[in-house]
Amino acid sequence: MLKKPLAALLVCSALSPLVAIATPTLADPGYGGPRWGANLENLNLTPEQRQRLQTVRQQYHPQIEQTRNQLRTAKEELRQMMGSNASEDQIRSKHQQVRQLENQLASLRFESMLAMRGILTPQQRQALATQMQQRRQGYRPMKPQP
DSSP: OOHHHHHHHHHHHHHHHHHHHHOOOSSOBTTTBOTHHHHHHTTOOOHHHHHHHHHHHHHHHHHHHHHHHHHHHHHHHHHHHHTTTOOHHHHHHHHHHHHHHHHHHHHHHHHHHHHHHTTSOHHHHHHHHHHHHHHHTTOOOOOOOO
């Protein structure tokens, strides 16, 4: 009876890092995102926009990094608990903590993305959306040679 939930938890635990790595976000400066990095260069940003985007990054980066570290630690603790004599209640509690940290991290990334989006003009937003769609589809236009 406990084998199915345990097996499902082990599979989810094993796959969750892959999902985190494979999911590009708009608001992850310096660690896998923003996938905006290269895309923003093609949007003809004004110096003021560049400064404002940098301010948003600086505002959210410490919170995102701290939450990522907490999440990493909690996931490792959960993995260790699965192989230990921890009670099911302790494991459930740790799993709940992991889920809460994942939600917190996703919310921080989303809020950062919205703040950055608010700096762009409607035309820049559309161009960025198009670039990101192409990137998701595996299309990578060649950069013009100088």
